Amino acid sequence: MTTAEHTDYYSHILGMSLKVEVTGHYGFPVIMFPTSRGSYTQNHDFKLNESIEALVSSGKVKLYNIQTLDSESLYDKTISPQERIRIYELWVQFMSQEFIPFIQKSHQTARVALAGASFGGYHAANLAFRFPDLVSHLFCLSGAFTIRNFMDGYNSDLVYFNCPREFVLNDEGWKYRHMHIVLSTSDQDICLDQTKEMSAILNQKGINHWYDEQKWISHDWPLWRMVFPTFAGRFFG
Numbered sequence: 001m002t003t004a005e006h007t008d009y010y011s012h013i014l015g016m017s018l019k020v021e022v023t024g025h026y027g028f029p030v031i032m033f034p035t036s037r038g039s040y041t042q043n044h045d046f047k048l049n050e051s052i053e054a055l056v057s058s059g060k061v062k063l064y065n066i067q068t069l070d071s072e073s074l075y076d077k078t079i080s081p082q083e084r085i086r087i088y089e090l091w092v093q094f095m096s097q098e099f100i101p102f103i104q105k106s107h108q109t110a111r112v113a114l115a116g117a118s119f120g121g122y123h124a125a126n127l128a129f130r131f132p133d134l135v136s137h138l139f140c141l142s143g144a145f146t147i148r149n150f151m152d153g154y155n156s157d158l159v160y161f162n163c164p165r166e167f168v169l170n171d172e173g174w175k176y177r178h179m180h181i182v183l184s185t186s187d188q189d190i191c192l193d194q195t196k197e198m199s200a201i202l203n204q205k206g207i208n209h210w211y212d213e214q215k216w217i218s219h220d221w222p223l224w225r226m227v228f229p230t231f232a233g234r235f236f237g
Contacts, residue, residue, distance in 0.1 A: 001050065001053060002023055002024055002025075002053060002056045002057050003023075004021050004022065004023045004041075004044055004049075005021070005022045005023075006019065006020070006021055006022075006041075007019075007020050007022065008020070009066075009098075009099060009102070011094045011098055011099075012098065013090055013093050013094045013097060013098060014069075014090055014091065014094050018040075018066060018067040018094070018099075019040045019066075019067040020040065020064055020065065020066050020067070021040055021041050021044060021063075021064075021065040022062070022063070022064055022065075023044070023049055023056055023062070023063040023065070024056040024057075024059070024061060024062035024063055025059060025062070026059050026062060027055070027056070027058075027059045027060045027061040027062040027236075028060065028061050028062070028107070028109070028113060028236055029061075029062055029064060029103045029106075029107045029109065029112045029113065030061050030062070030063050030064070030112070030113040030114075030115055030137075030139075030232075031064045031065075031066060031099075031100070031103065031112055031113070031114050031115070031124075032048075032049075032063055032064065032065045032066070032114075032115045032116055032120070032124075033065075033066065033068055033114075033115070033116035033119075033120035033121075033123040033124055034065070034068060034116070034119075034120050035116075035117055035118040035119050035120050036070055036075065036118060036119040037070045037071045037075055038068075038070075038119075038120070039067075040065050040066060040067040040068075041065065042065075043063075043065050043117075043120075044065065046221045046225075047221070047225060048117065048221065048224055048225055048228060049063055049065070050225075051224075051225040051226075051228050051229050052228060052229050052232045052233070054229075055229075055232055055233065055236050055237065060236045060237065061113075061232065061236050062107075064103060066095075066099060068091065068120075068123060069087060069088070069091045070119065072087055073085075073087035073088035073091065074088050074147060074150040075150070080154075081150070081151045081152050081153075081154035082154060082156070084150060084151070085147075085151065085154075085156065085158045085159055085162065086158070088147075088162065089158050089162070092126070092127065092130070092162070095127055096127065096130070096131045096134060100112055100127075100131075100134050101134075104134070110136075111133075111134055111135055111136035112134065112135060112136065113135070113136055113137035113138075113139070113235075114127055114128050114135055114137070114138055114139070115137075115138075115139035115140075115141070115228070115232075116139075116140070116141065116143065117141040117142055117143070117221075117224040118141070118142050118143065118144075118191070118219065119143075119144060120141075120143075121140040121141050121142055121143020121144065121191075122140075122143050122144040122145065122147075124138055124139065124140055124143065125138060125140045125143050125145060125164050125198075126145075126162055126164055128140075128179065128181075129164040129167070129168050129171075129176065130161065130162075130164075130167075132175045132176050132178070132179055135179055136178070136179060136180065137179065137180045137181075137182075137235055138179060138180070138181045138182065139182045139184070139228065139231050139232065140181075140182065140183050140184065140195075141184045141223075141224045141227065141228065142184065142185055142186070142189050142190075142191045142195070142219050142223065142224065143183070143191060143194070143195065143198075144191060144194055145163065145164045145165040145194055145197070145198045146163040146164075146165050146166070146194075147159065147162050147163060148163060164198065165194070165197060165198055165201060168198075168201055168202070168205065169201050169204075169205070171205075173205035173206045173207050176202075176205070176207045177206075177207060177208065179207075180210075180235055181202065181207065181208070181209035181210065182209070182210045182212065182231045183195050183198055183199050183202075183209060183210070183211050183212070184212045184214075184224075184227050184231065185211075185212070185213050185214070186213060186214040186215065186216075186217045186218065186219070186223055187213060187214070187215050187216070188216065188217060188218045188219070189218065189219045189223070190218075190219045191219060192213070195211070195213075196211075199211040210231070210234075212227060212230075212231075214226070214227060
């Protein structure tokens with residue numbers, strides 16, 4: 001098993017350091033996100049990283065598991081919806097203006113891959129659809145495509161531009177046609193309807209993607225560990 005290294009990345013936008021787990025020595029960069037309020041080590045702890053160990057150890061991909069600020073932003077009910085989305089947007093800008101460019105430069109690549117399950121799938125999809133020029137591959141496993149449920153009815157441009165199911169519908173389809181997009185779900189997944197809806201939106205916009213629906217398995221790590229090697233292997237194997 002490839003050893004994971006732990007480091008900090010200082011964000012000038014956030015004014016703080018975020019933790020990063022790096023797995024692999026070289027290969028195409030895959031930035032990964034945890035599920036709701038999960039630790040940056042969560043994908044390692046629940047063996048999602050290990051499910052594509054063959055690609056990591058052979059130098060096909062290198063994994064970067066980055067800390068999110070779910071608990072300090074969208075999930076913090078002690079602050080106003082305006083403050084929740086403001087803090088989340090700062091994290092989005094950190095990713096798009098600081099961390100992803102750092103990875104691009106380190107790997108001398110024009111674009112990176114993004115991956116995540118459940119709310120990590122939301123983070124991956126939101127960043128990929130907001131900043132398609134930065135992203136070559138999106139692996140969204142049982143993801144969400146809106147944050148309206150966190151906003152208590154509050155609405156603003158920031159809310160809209162963090163809801164892919166809304167802004168992609170009103171965007172130009174050609175922006176996304178270079179991207180390899182995987183939307184994964186199952187017939188017993190709590191995110192089945194959202195994933196089907198997002199797939200329909202992409203079809204409507206003429207955006208090619210891989211919609212995968214498994215059977216007889218629910219929204220949890222066994223599903224994600226089962227499908228991730230298939231998707232990653234198709235593009236990086």
